[in-house]
């Protein structure tokens with residue numbers, strides 16, 4: 187008794203499926219840039235641009251105020267002391283402001299860190315114009331050094347009227363070589 | 365590799381003798397048995413871990429284990445139950461039943477089949493060995509979220525490799541199942557005549573080949589983030605930990621359907637037999653399964669309502685998730701309609717199937733509650749969701765598997781199991797599973813978070829009940845082991861070929877002798 191001859195070649199079906207498997211493995215990695223593109227396009231996760239935008243003359247909207255709050259965090263066990271000079275400022279949309287932040291290295295060793303910015307509500311990231319930010323570069327702190335770092339930004343006057351407050355947060359990550 | 369070549373290797377003789385039979389076997393029934401036995405062992409191991417958890421939670425305060433080990437227990441319990449118990453049980457049932465149900469002499473790729481099984485014991489052993497490594501086993505939960513999971517000690521790379529191997533194993537099994545179903549059906553066995561168990565597995569296998577590679581990719585990124593300085597999920601380097609959650613749940617939500625679709629299939633085999641009617645709405649069952657499979661890819665965000673999503677995202681995922689309840693409802697109504705006016709008898713397989721329909725539906729309802737994003741802010745990461753997924757996974761997936769084992773065990777072994785013991789097993793399990801998990805709904809609503817070894821005093825009473833239920837549940841499974849081992853040792857009454865009255869009309873497998881001979885359907889059956 188001989189078994190039924192297969193209708194299609196098994197190897198052919200097998201090859202198709204293996205292709206799908208490989209494609210899906212690739213798709214997982216493709217999701218990484220796609221995710222960034224999607225977030226940028228929709229402004230979903232409040233990822234703030236990490237490059238400076240040239241300062242342009244914006245129409246200053248004197249008729250309203252937006253309050254901008256600053257949140258500072260140090261990630262994990264990085265020993266940096268990090269704070270904003272002011273907790274909150276009020277700005278007219280369109281006018282540029284400079285805000286100082288302070289970092290102090292209380293240890294005996296140099297510290298290298300990188301600040302990652304974020305804004306809430308997330309979608310307002312498209313209305314934040316930064317011409318200067320300490321988050322654009324690595325920051326190095328010598329032992330016991332205290333330094334001022336600045337952010338210069340404006341809120342785009344196109345920001346919808348319904349938004350009265352935004353929070354800008356910076357989280358310092360330790361990238362010192364071990 | 366052609367089927368006939370493999371087949372001729374052992375034409376006309378039974379299994380080889382001794383231990384090597386199991387190592388080198390390419391016979392679908394042997395491999396099915398290996399999967400099932402492994403699954404049962406892992407079910408008991410995973411169960412023991414659950415009892416460590418329930419013992420610690422019996423009273424408030426820290427009793428037996430330290431918090432780190434406690435968290436390792438929740439992590440390994442989940443990974444072992446999902447990848448070591450439920451998925452292998454389905455693979456075992458597929459190996460045993462699919463060729464017999466579609467009239468094929470074996471699986472399409474028997475050597476691959478051997479491989480896909482033998483990867484499994486090594487993977488789970490490696491996973492368990494991580495318990496003894498420096499820094500303890502992974503303790504970040506089965507979802508392995510970074511950055512927490514990156515704090516795992518020496519166990520970290522081993523945990524990731526385990527996932528890789530388990531992934532390869534289940535991809536190979538899925539490939540084999542697809543090729544078998546597409547190529548090896550007996551003449552006349554058209555797709556729309558296939559038993560539902562075969563249909564649900566076909567769709568499950570497609571889900572598996574689509575999602576396991578994505579999961580493998582995601583954990584590979586964890587690995588390179590930890591050891592090779594990449595920053596996929598590391599904010600300091602421009603990555604985003606939330607990206608991991610998207611990748612994980614893109615895998616994770618279809619994965620929960622991998623854990624339930626074959627159960628739908630099993631129940632759809634059992635209910636018609638014991639109702640002595642044809643399955644109501646066969647084709648709607650097939651379409652419902654396919655739509656569930658499709659929808660499962662576009663709802664993953666319901667696991668991430670609380671990580672910060674714009675209102676549009678919350679709305680989209682809420683409605684898309686609720687949509688899944690429609691085809692699921694179709695299935696439940698079809699099962700009930702099959703029983704309607706049937707001449708029902710309540711042998712053990714039927715009891716498990718009925719309990720499945722009732723309790724799975726309950727779990728589906730809590731799922732619907734959580735799909736409402738504003739409401740989920742309260743339920744997320746509490747015991748409410750623990751109750752939800754244990755209703756769908758234990759009284760859902762596991763109940764269907766146990767029911768399926770009782771249903772087909774006489775066919776496999778040629779012996780009838782002890783019906784009185786089996787009824788005892790059923791009632792103890794069903795009562796205790798509810799005692800264990802029902803109170804957890806209220807704990808969750810009252811605010812008890814999941815994944816904690818200690819809790820506030822007001823949760824004490826319900827936790828005590830839950831632990832009592834958990835222990836009764838665990839020990840009741842020893843009855844099951846005893847029943848199964850007895851049949852495997854060929855003790856008990858002989859089973860007839862048909863096994864269940866009229867079963868021959870419900871599936872080709874019941875037209876074969878009991879026990880099913882080592883080689884079946886060498887001449888394909890005539891399907892009309």
Ligand code: HEM
Nearest residue numbers: 620623624666667689728731732734735743744745753756
């Ligand atoms: C109508 C059907 C279902 C709906 C609407 C549903 C909905 C949900 C939602 C919204 C969550 C997330 C809750 C949260 O994290 O706050 C969830 C979690 C979960 N569901 Fe379901 N579900 C359904 C069916 C199932 C099925 C069939 C299974 C598996 C067999 C399942 C397994 C799980 C698991 C394991 C989790 C927890 C994942 C984790 O965070 O560890 N669900 N479900």
Ligand SMILES: [Cu+2]
Nearest residue numbers: 617620666667
């Ligand atoms: Cu889900």
